[in-house]
Amino acid sequence: MQQTTNYALKKIELNDSPPDITVINPNWDTIDTELKENADALTTHLADYVKHPGISATSGTSKAYTVTLDPAPLDIPEFFGITIIPHVTNVASPTLTINGIGTIALKDQKGVAYAAGKLLAGKPYSFRKVGSDFLADSGSGGGGNLQPNQALAGFTFVNDEGEQVGLGDVDLIPVNIKKGVNIFGVVGTLAGIEAGNLKVYDVYNVTMQTNQTTPVPSISSLKVTLEGTYRLKYRLSKMGSAGLVCTVYGQIYINGVPNGILRSITSSTAGEYIDYTEDFTLKPTDIVRIYAWTSGTTYPTSYTQIREVLINLGFTEQK
Known part of the structure; x- marks a missing residue:
């Protein structure tokens, strides 16, 4: 009599002498045993939530989530895994109870209790039991x-x-x-430094006297150390003999580039001068010079001088 390969089930043949159909009864016992063992193994397999994490939508409250798994776990061992889909967004420090077994805190991967609003309704979140807590399977996002x-x-x-x-x-x-x-x-x-009428610096050396017809810079200069807006007071003078008509010019230059208003005096009076004030926005390392030149008469000269630096320190006079 032949048998099956895996379970040795008997197979009746017509040439068996005599044919006996009763020999197949043990086959049913074997099949029954194997099916039961497989069913039990499958149940055990499905109930192993360490190797095969469960998944379930929650119920309960936003503070105390509950789930029911099938098959039901006998306990919640170390590394027990579960993915929950909250039915409601959490409040601070939520917990989870599985099939009525204990109440376990839900925390991020660093072991910090969740703040309110971190577990959003309808979104899946995976956890593993580590120690006494359920810790997030993935990072906390930073x-x-x-x-x-x-x-x-x-x-x-x-x-x-x-x-x-x-x-x-x-x-x-x-x-x-x-x-x-x-x-x-x-x-x-x-506001920083702003132009005003408070004198903070008397200038004596930034001067230029020349009879040249092109701009000539002062030898000395002012170098800016603090950014701000400064008010410069400077003087333009016509020097030379009386009675000789001449035009003299003066202008403030910043870093070698004309920046201020071009000033001029046309006069035959020796020593005639005009004082000007002008505001300049300056930054650190800027170089300030005064330039002078004349209209071309040989003797009369143009004399320019930066005399004062004035700013506003944030005070106003009260009457």
Whole structure:
């Protein structure tokens, strides 16, 4: 009598002498045993939530989620895995109960309890039981050592300690930012140096006297160290003998380029002068010189001199 290869089930043949159909009864016992063992193995397999994580939508509340798995686990061992789909967005520090077995905290991968609103309704989240908690299977979306006082106020971020809310820098305020400059939404009101009528510097050496017909620079100069708007007071004079008509010229140059208003005096009077004031926006390392020249008469000369630097320090006179 022949038998099957895997389970040795007996196969009746017509030439068996005598043919006996009763020999197939043990086949049914073998089949029954094998099917039961396979069914039990499948149940055990499906109930192994360490190797085969479960998945379920939640019920319960936004603070205490619950799920029911089938087959039901006997306990919640280490590394038990589950993916939940919250039915409602969480409040702070949510928990999960599976088939009524215990209440376990849900935390991010760093072990930090979730803040409200991190587990959104209808979105899947996977967890593994590690120690006494369910920790997120994937990262928390960030890391590093950025601290709340280093981030903009009200903005959230994630560092090695979990989700944080920026506190902002206490020094990031308008009075600490240059006027008109916008830094992260904070517009500065710090005026810095502005032109005014307060004399802060008497100038004696930035002068030029010449009878040349092309601009001649002063030997000395002013070098700017602080950015701002400065008011320069300077004098243009016609020097030489009386009675000789001549036009003299003077102009402020910044970094060798004419910047101020071209000034001139046409006169026959020796020593005649006019004082001018003019505002200039200057930046550090700018070089300020005064230039002078004449209309071409031999003896009369043009004399120019920067005399004062004036600014506004933020004070106004009260009557």
